[in-house]
Amino acid sequence: MSAGLRERKKLKTRAAIQKEAMRLFLDKGFAETTIEDIAEAVEISPSTFFNYFPSKEDVVFQDELDPLILAAFDAQPGDVNPIARLRAAMRQVFTQLTPEQERLMRQRTQLMVSTPELRGAMLSQFADLVDQVAGLLASRTGRDARDFALRNMAGAVLGVLMTMVVVMAQDPSADMVHLADSALAHLEAGLPLDWKA
Amino acid sequence: MSAGLRERKKLKTRAAIQKEAMRLFLDKGFAETTIEDIAEAVEISPSTFFNYFPSKEDVVFQDELDPLILAAFDAQPGDVNPIARLRAAMRQVFTQLTPEQERLMRQRTQLMVSTPELRGAMLSQFADLVDQVAGLLASRTGRDARDFALRNMAGAVLGVLMTMVVVMAQDPSADMVHLADSALAHLEAGLPLDWKA
DNA sequence: CACTAAAATTAGAGTTACTCTATTAATCAT
């Protein structure tokens, strides 16, 4: 038994909320969609919504990609340069996305970038990511996770990746794998201003 | 006549709101301070508060530093590396602050770092600053502001500055000016892992 | 199957940040 009925129902409800909410956000806009709208669409009470997500923003942000990338990063072999390692990890994860996952990801980034309230939340999440990336870098290099150089490097990496997300949101036809790869390569090369993407 | 009575009164009211609000935020906490509390302390109506600041967060964030940094950035001489130039601009502005300005900035930093709601807003502010810097740089070098290398570099700068804030959150006694300078210096040096801040 | 413990759902009331509109009061130019 893959976890009781309760757990399965909860997962289904959670997924339904996320799906209907995204549909409404993209359709009517984030601010114009109320919790009541979402609750009605999912056929739950507004109270229940807050049992699953602490805030409206969290519906957009909770995704499963970050853990995947972090895991892939950790699984890379050898003493490779951290940036190169991250590059490999991202390539691995992105090329394995289902069309459905990729579509959802594009929708999310588009929403985040075009909605001020979400932009703030995205940047907040950034703090956590820096921690996680720095933590992984630390365990690999045998350093303290609070090491200044490590954290700073993690920050720069996430900075260029976030910028890439913004670029992607403005040009949905762009190849994300290639963009991410280019961004990290450029960073690795020391950010020269004369650079051919 | 340095602008009529009206203007002077407005400036005074604005300053009073900011002062009383900061006092209350530091005293009781950001979330625990209501608009009504602030209005009462300044002896204005809650409606008036929103005539001066569009949101509670803006009271903390509206400062005059960004224009100064941009101007200093623009005034830097020669063909210096953009990161070095930004670094110089920030250092120049920060070291020329009046004691009053510096105290306020420290209070702000402390608040931002200890208040989750404000962190997101602060990072947004950084993003805007870097965006502006990238734009300025673009017009200087005759490049498109959407130039890949330019944007990527702006992203890296944003990333290390935001990381600095995270570091500060864990060590509130740290010197923010020095941390920002170190972060940019490290980035400029190509993010070597063996680096002594 | 019946019964109970645990957990999920819900209703409802309350708080607060904000918005909008309309009214009153203060300042300015003449």
Add this chain to the structure above:
DNA sequence: ATGATTAATAGAGTAACTCTAATTTTAGTG
């Protein structure tokens, strides 16, 4: 002084939460 701007305010409304207390649904046990 007076009429025109502009600022301050009251008041009503919305929506995102929060908290509490009930009610329903599922799980486990005899």
